[in-house]
Structure formats: C-alpha cells, structure tokens
Amino acid sequence: MEFSALNITCGYGKKAVIKDFSLKLGASEVICLLGPNGVGKTTVFKTLMGFLRPLKGTVILNGYELREIKPVKRARLLAYVPQRESSVFSFTVQDVVLMGRSAYFGFFQRPSKADRDLALSVLERLGLSGLKDRSFSSLSGGERQLVLIARALCQEPEFLLLDEPTSSLDFHNQLRVLSLIKELAGNGLGILMTTHMPDHVFMCGTSAAILGKDGFCAIGPLSEVMTVEKLSRAYGIEIKIFTLNGNGSFKVCRAKMDSLAYVAKKDGLYDQS
Amino acid sequence: MVSERFKNLKAYPVFSLALFGSLGLIILFLFSMGHGAYHLDLSRVLGITLNKLLGNPTFPQDINAEVVLFKLRLPRIILAILVGGALASAGAAYQCLFRNPMVAPDILGVSSGAGVGASLAIMWGLSSIAIELFAFAGGLIAVLLVMGVTRSLGPNRSLVTMILVGVVVSSLFAAFGSLIKYLSASTDNLANLVLWLMGSFAHAGDISGVGVLFFCSVLGVGTLVISGWSLNTLSFGEEEALAMGVDVFRLRILVIFASTLLTASSVALCGLIGWVGLIVPHLVRFLVGPNFTVLLPLSYLIGALFTLCADILVRLLLPGEMPVGIVTSIIGAPLFIYILWRSHSAWH
Numbered sequence: 154m155e156f157s158a159l160n161i162t163c164g165y166g167k168k169a170v171i172k173d174f175s176l177k178l179g180a181s182e183v184i185c186l187l188g189p190n191g192v193g194k195t196t197v198f199k200t201l202m203g204f205l206r207p208l209k210g211t212v213i214l215n216g217y218e219l220r221e222i223k224p225v226k227r228a229r230l231l232a233y234v235p236q237r238e239s240s241v242f243s244f245t246v247q248d249v250v251l252m253g254r255s256a257y258f259g260f261f262q263r264p265s266k267a268d269r270d271l272a273l274s275v276l277e278r279l280g281l282s283g284l285k286d287r288s289f290s291s292l293s294g295g296e297r298q299l300v301l302i303a304r305a306l307c308q309e310p311e312f313l314l315l316d317e318p319t320s321s322l323d324f325h326n327q328l329r330v331l332s333l334i335k336e337l338a339g340n341g342l343g344i345l346m347t348t349h350m351p352d353h354v355f356m357c358g359t360s361a362a363i364l365g366k367d368g369f370c371a372i373g374p375l376s377e378v379m380t381v382e383k384l385s386r387a388y389g390i391e392i393k394i395f396t397l398n399g400n401g402s403f404k405v406c407r408a409k410m411d412s413l414a415y416v417a418k419k420d421g422l423y424d425q426s
Numbered sequence: 427m428v429s430e431r432f433k434n435l436k437a438y439p440v441f442s443l444a445l446f447g448s449l450g451l452i453i454l455f456l457f458s459m460g461h462g463a464y465h466l467d468l469s470r471v472l473g474i475t476l477n478k479l480l481g482n483p484t485f486p487q488d489i490n491a492e493v494v495l496f497k498l499r500l501p502r503i504i505l506a507i508l509v510g511g512a513l514a515s516a517g518a519a520y521q522c523l524f525r526n527p528m529v530a531p532d533i534l535g536v537s538s539g540a541g542v543g544a545s546l547a548i549m550w551g552l553s554s555i556a557i558e559l560f561a562f563a564g565g566l567i568a569v570l571l572v573m574g575v576t577r578s579l580g581p582n583r584s585l586v587t588m589i590l591v592g593v594v595v596s597s598l599f600a601a602f603g604s605l606i607k608y609l610s611a612s613t614d615n616l617a618n619l620v621l622w623l624m625g626s627f628a629h630a631g632d633i634s635g636v637g638v639l640f641f642c643s644v645l646g647v648g649t650l651v652i653s654g655w656s657l658n659t660l661s662f663g664e665e666e667a668l669a670m671g672v673d674v675f676r677l678r679i680l681v682i683f684a685s686t687l688l689t690a691s692s693v694a695l696c697g698l699i700g701w702v703g704l705i706v707p708h709l710v711r712f713l714v715g716p717n718f719t720v721l722l723p724l725s726y727l728i729g730a731l732f733t734l735c736a737d738i739l740v741r742l743l744l745p746g747e748m749p750v751g752i753v754t755s756i757i758g759a760p761l762f763i764y765i766l767w768r769s770h771s772a773w774h
Contacts, residue, residue, distance in 0.1 A: 204665045204668065224668055224672060224674075228670055233665075233666065235666055237662075242525075243715070244716055244717065245715065252659045255655065255667075256670060258655070262655070264655065304670075308670065308671070
C-alpha cells in the first residue's frame with residue numbers, strides 16, 4: 154500500500170500555487186506538512202484528496218490514479234479529517250460517526266446493525282462513548298476533532314489525511330490528538346497531517362515536508378528537513394532548536410521576539426535600525 | 427400520572443410525532459369529509475363509505491351525499507394531502523441539499539418558476555400533462571439559476587447569499603408571471619389564471635390531475651427516500667461527503683430532480699401555496715432532529731396535516747372559495763416567527 158504524489162502542480166483554475174511537489178506515504182508513516190499561512194498547504198491537501206485536479210502530475214493510490222478510483226472505493230482507502238468549526242444541522246455524535254460508513258452500505262441503503270456496532274466500538278476505542286447521544290454542534294473543539302477522527306476511522310481506511318488537527322485545541326487536547334495519531338500509525342495507518350507547530354512534528358512525525366514562500370520545498374526524514382536553516386528559511390524568522398533532556402529527550406523549536414527584526418534587517422528592509 | 431406519560435412520550439419524539447400526526451390526519455380527514463355546504467354527520471359519512479366499499483344493497487342509497495363525498499370532497503382532501511406532503515418534502519430536501527435551513531421551494535424561486543411555466547401552458551390552452559411539464563421546466567430553470575448565480579459569487583458565501591439570490595430570481599419570475607397575466611387580459615383565461623396562482627384546492631374535480639400529482643409524488647418522494655442517508659453526509663459539505671464515498675454529483679441531480687418535480691406538480695395543479703415548504707421541515711427538525719431518513723416522512727405527514735387544516739379553515743371561515751394560499755401565509759408567517767423564537771440561534 155502506498156499513497157504518492159508525483160511532481161504535482163496544484164492550484165485553482167490556471168494559477169499554480171505549488172509547483173512540482175512530490176511525496177510518498179507508506180504504512181505506519183506520519184508525514185507532517187509545515188509552512189507559513191497562505192503558502193498553499195490547503196491547496197496541496199485538496200489536490201491529494203481529489204477535491205482539486207492537479208494541474209500537472211499525478212496522485213497515485215495503491216497503484217491506481219486517484220481520480221480514476223470511484224468515490225466509494227476511494228473512501229475505503231483514504232479518509233479525511235477536516236478542520237471544522239460546526240455544522241449547520243445538529244446531528245448526534247452517533248449519526249456523525251455512522252456517516253463514515255457511507256462508503257460501505259451503499260448509495261441507496263441504510264446503515265446495518267453491524268455498521269452501528271462498528272461506529273459504537275470506534276467511539277469506545279477513542280473514549281468517546283459518553284458523547285454518543287450529544288449533538289455534534291454542542292461539543293467542544295477538542296471533542297469535535299476526536300469525533301471527526303472517529304468518523305474517518307469508521308471508513309476503515311489505509312491512509313488518513315488530517316488538516317491542522319491541533320490548530321484550535323488546548324494543550325491537553327493537542328496532546329490527546331497527537332498521541333492518538335501516533336497510536337494509529339503504530340497500528341499501520343499511513344498519516345499525512347498539516348500543522349503550524351514544528352514541535353508537533355518532532356512529537357509524532359516520521360518525516361516532514363516544509364513549504365515556504367517563493368517555491369521553497371523540502372521533504373524527507375526529520376533529521377534532514379527539520380533543521381534550523383530550513384525552518385528559518387520557510388518561516389522568515391530566526392528559529393532555534395533545543396534538545397530537552399529529562400525523562401527521555403525531545404526537541405522543541407523556539408524563536409525570540411527580536412528574530413523578526415533580525416531577518417528583516419538581513420533582507421535590507423530596515424537599513425537604519 | 428398524565429404528566430408522567432407525557433414525559434415518556436417526550437422521550438420518543440419520533441414515535442410521538444408520527445402517532446399524533448397520523449391521528450390528527452385521520453380526524454381532520456373525517457371532519458373534512460363531513461363538513462361543508464352540504465353537511466353530513468360522521469355516522470352518515472362512515473355509513474355511506476362502508477356501503478360504497480362493501481356494496482351492501484340493503485343500505486338506503488343516497489345519491490346526493492355520494493356525489494358530494496366521492497366526487498367533490500374526497501378528491502379535494504386527497505389533493506390537499508398530496509400537495510402539503512409534496513411541498514414539505516421538497517422543502518426538507520432543498521434545505522438538506524443546500525445546507526441551509528432557510529431555503530424552501532418558494533424562497534428559491536422554484537414555485538414562481540413553475541408558476542410561470544404553468545401560466546404559459548394555461549395561456550396557450552395546452553393539456554394538463556403539458557402544464558405539468560412546463561411547470562417542471564420553469565421550476566428547474568429557477569433552481570439552476572439560483573445555484574449558478576450563488577456559486578458564481580464565490581465559494582465562502584454566508585447562508586443569506588442564497589436566500590437573497592432566491593428572492594431576486596423569485597421576483598424576476600413573478601414579473602414574468604405578471605406579464606403573462608397582462609398579455610392574457612383580453613382573453614377569458616385571466617380570471618382562472620389569477621385565482622389559480624393564489625393557490626386553491628378547488629379544482630380537484632379534475633381527477634386525472636390528482637392522478638398525475640400522485641404519480642409525481644411517488645416518484646419524487648421515492649427518490650428522496652432512497653437517497654436519504656447520503657443526503658445526511660451532504661450537511662458537512664460537498665468535499666466531506668465526497669471523502670466519505672458519496673457520489674455527490676449523482677446525489678445532487680437526483681435530489682434536484684425529485685424536489686423540483688414535487689414542487690412543480692403541486693404548483694401546476696394548485697398554484698402558489700406558500701410557507702409549507704419552509705416551516706414544516708423547520709418544525710419537524712426542531713422536534714426530531716436533522717436525520718433526513720426520519721425528517722422526510724415526518725415532514726410529509728405534518729405538511730399534509732398543515733394544508734388539510736388550511737383547507738378546512740378556508741371552508742369554515744368564509745363562504746365561497748377563498749384561495750388556500752392566503753390562509754397558509756397568514757398561519758405560516760407568525761408560526762415561523764414562533765419557531766425561530768423557540769429554536770433561538772441554534773439551527774436544528
């Protein structure tokens with residue numbers, strides 16, 4: 154099983170946002186996609202999900218071109234966890250998760266007892282059983298994110314694409330989602346996620362992709378990509394990486410307040426200061 | 427004791443609504459059969475009906491009563507039920523499809539589009555099948571126009587945008603409707619056209635029309651029933667529905683076809699009967715939640731109840747034939763404001 158993008162150029166209409174982007178995602182891998190706002194992460198994501206056609210290049214899922222695979226078949230291989238504030242209609246959590254089974258019970262049919270049981274067992278696995286009769290719109294941001302992950306897991310996919318799964322969550326829920334992602338990858342799922350926090354890449358990523366302005370792009374293992382130079386270049390600030398030693402060691406990224414001025418000076422924007 | 431039972435019923439809103447809705451419909455049906463200029467007691471209504479069904483020769487024949495019951499009242503009641511159910515189902519489907527609790531056949535301009543189509547056919551004196559087809563074409567043009575304009579305005583528009591576009595398209599078609607009325611002012615058709623456009627169940631005597639509406643209802647509601655679960659996924663947006671494996675393109679075509687057919691076939695027969703498609707799905711969703719597989723049948727039931735109620739009021743309040751569209755609007759507007767109060771800002 155492999156999900157890959159080969160030299161894709163993505164964008165809307167004729168305007169290319171990202172050029173010649175390639176990526177390969179296998180089982181148990183977690184690739185984190187980093188980059189500043191407006192660089193085209195969402196566009197890449199939509200292209201990989203098949204919502205947008207690549208302007209050039211191809212997206213390949215298990216040996217077939219993505220857009221040649223029917224939606225029903227694709228949904229059984231590739232699931233999507235969107236960023237979502239709320240929904241227009243307030244479905245119960247149970248119904249939302251059950252929608253993940255749509256690819257199995259078919260267009261004209263309804264969920265069977267087995268589908269319902271599976272949805273409940275996924276909720277239980279994620280510790281969300283208590284929420285099953287609550288209305289989706291009444292949930293907190295963290296709960297909502299977990300419910301959407303549960304919905305995606307109901308599709309029993311091989312690959313999971315998460316769009317900024319931690320972006321609006323508190324510290325506790327960020328960790329809850331990240332550890333879940335790590336656990337799912339441990340069970341064989343191939344995962345691609347976007348994030349704004351380089352620290353999260355160190356916490357659960359096996360590889361990273363950094364997109365920067367003016368076409369900068371770096372993809373590879375953490376040791377090659379998550380470097381001071383590349384991160385600083387992509388974000389346009391001076392970033393430092395520290396290794397914290399305690400109970401095991403882990404890396405964090407930090408940037409000082411004056412690093413903004415520092416880079417601006419280097420670019421020659423503030424000559425006098 | 428009684429209040430405890432009531433609480434139990436509250437715990438099963440779907441069952442309660444189905445039960446009380448059906449009971450209400452049966453009671454109103456019987457009441458409507460007996461009431462009118464030619465009054466008949468319930469026992470006589472039942473007696474004559476049984477006699478007709480069983481063909482009991484010993485029961486004294488009552489030709490006048492039979493004609494009133496089976497040639498006048500029954501078709502009219504069936505028409506009211508079919509139209510209310512069709513409009514409410516179409517409203518529920520449009521709301522689900524466009525992820526917008528504020529849209530309805532009349533707000534999207536489908537009703538006025540269908541009205542213009544039907545008016546053209548009536549002006550030209552075409553057959554009833556042609557009136558249906560013209561109405562369907564008019565409704566389809568209106569809904570596609572609203573979708574196209576809304577889409578061309580950009581992807582991240584608020585819920586209000588589609589409603590505004592609907593208002594614009596609706597008034598455009600209303601203007602065409604007036605033009606047709608103006609053009610046919612010199613002919614005998616004008617009075618017919620004007621009365622029909624205000625919405626009425628009075629032309630039920632044309633039994634073939636009721637048959638056509640029944641056929642369209644089965645086709646339309648059937649299509650909506652079988653695509654019910656897929657429609658739920660659409661409330662999370664097209665992309666998410668697609669990611670969940672739903673063939674969004676096919677779903678949209680089916681739902682637009684079905685809801686427009688339901689609206690147009692009602693309009694072609696009974697003119698513009700407003701508000702049913704907006705408030706009934708709202709009310710039902712408020713009571714039982716947004717799951718379309720439950721929302722659709724209950725909207726049909728409550729929609730039928732609503733128009734049957736309105737038709738009874740028409741016959742009770744004023745002598746002669748007041749258009750039922752006036753009554754649905756007079757009940758509908760304040761009822762809708764009440765629902766908005768109760769549901770606060772949360773859309774159910």
